[in-house]
Amino acid sequence: MKALTWHGKEDIRCESVPDPRIEHPRDAIIKVSCCAICGSDLHLYDNMIPAMKSGDVMGHETMGEVVEVGSDMRGKLKVGDRIVVPFTITCGECWQCRRGNFSLCETTNRNAAMQEKLFGRRAAGLFGYTQLTGGYPGGQAEFLRVPYADETHIKVPSTLSDEQVLFLSDIFPTGWQAAVQCDIQPEDTVAIWGCGPVGQMAIRSAVLLGAKRVIAIDRLPERLAMARAGGAITIDFDEESVMERIDQLTDRKGPEKCIDAVGMEAHATATLDSVYDRVKQAVMLSSDRIHVLREMIYLARPGGVLSVPGVYGGLSDKFPMGLVMNKGLTIRTGQTHVRRWADDLLRRIEEGQIDPSFVITHTVPLEQGPAMYKTFRDKQDGCVKVVLKP
Incomplete structure (x- = not known):
């Protein structure tokens, strides 16, 4: 065959x-x-x-x-x-x-x-x-x-x-599980990093599960257009600050629920941490580029939930565990x-x-x-x- x-x-x-x-x-x-x-x-x-x-x-x-x-x-x-x-x-x-x-x-x-x-x-x-x-x-x-x-x-x-x-x-049950793991409530804002296939399914799953607002973050016009068609407010991270836009949309409180639909090959290039990740990965001192995880942890509302359907390979450097602990965040992940x-x-x-x-x-x-x-x-x-x- x-x-x-x-x-x-x-x-x-x-x-x-x-x-x-x-x-x-x-x-x-x-x-x-x-x-x-x-x-x-x-x-x-x-x-x-x-x-x-x-x-x-x-x-x-x-x-x-x-x-x-x-x-x-x-x-x-x-x-x-x-x-x-x-x-x-x-x-x-x-x-x-x-x-x-x-x-x-x-x-x-x-x-x-x-x-x-x-x-x-x-x-x-x-x-x-x-x-x-x-x-x-x-x-x-x-x-x-x-x-x-x-x-x-x-x-x-x-x-x-x-x-x-x-x-x-x-990808459909993966996006669905990502949203279910958030325990979405009617007043929740759900922010989704990555508008690829899993991100698109997560957007529609969050809408079906009753989220008040869904924010989708990417940089590719066709993916952002598809996200808007699914009911999301979109942020093009090449054109505007993700932090400033999310602060504007959430009255500086941050999203209650965050989904990482990107995984180990985050494509952000303009930030110091993403450059660091790429160098470490290139010389095999780290397996994952975790810019999205760091940004989610920083922007999430205290007491919020981070859901991670994105695939990671093993070792991740500069993971801000102190922020996770002090903000009382819950992380849910898994195949x-x-x-x-x-x-x-x-x-x-x-x-x-x-x-x-x-x-x-x-x-x-x-x-x-x-x-x-x-x-x-x-x-x-x-x-x-x-x-x-x-």
Whole structure:
């Protein structure tokens, strides 16, 4: 089959790899109808996260039709079912899964010993996202093996298009969880740093959850326009001071809730701390550029909540813990518990509350995927979200 494979920094290739096969009774094989490039894939493209192997298949936003199942589907999945595949692989039976903490599944990371050396404890296996999270082949391919498929799937109806439901795999529940973690109240101002795909979903989630005001911060005109269409007041950080504008909008109190939808590669360039971060990252003395986190901590209203769906790789320097403690801030973060939110979000799509396909700007064949990684990373051609069709 054809798949997009990783071969080093900025080296993604579309090449032939072995077809997946059933390896365990709870496996299924799907024929991929639609997949996408995620912002967190760009961290791999830029070689910012360790433990990738040359030839690893990329991708964790995938859906398709079941073409083969193992012998132990427990009546939950059959050939012909149309499913979205959550990026987190879950067993449904361990201590964490029983509590709805699906991204912390204690069973599915087959390289857990490697992860425990870095993290202290294990978390779930992920599709297409380094050997640390299990080394599972990803879904930017013609076919995908789904381990623990009886639990790791979302059945979707034929009445909805691929584009409407594909993002149930990751960015829609990720934006939703980011907003839910804020515990939004009717009088809250929610400030969201980053208007990429997850930021866009967080904006609309905050609106659906009843925020009084949503502020969105970015610098790209097409992303800011998309944020305004979703109900946000926007700040272009290249054109105006984020601090001054937020002070103006919040009567100098700061937003009660803040969301970091940027992660480890913050693109601010005009501040001393961002220059410091870039130098440290370039010489491998730090893995993350945390300008957004620092700015959120500084601007948040005392007693507020910081929600962090943005991906971070490991070590972050000059983290202002004193501000967090003295301002009484709460930080909530984590990979997304996709299955916790999937049924409710699918219902909202069916009822017309939201159509996640609004975020798609580019749809191309799988073979054009390597070129689209660069287009997406460099924000060329108004690119916000790329969908691939095998």
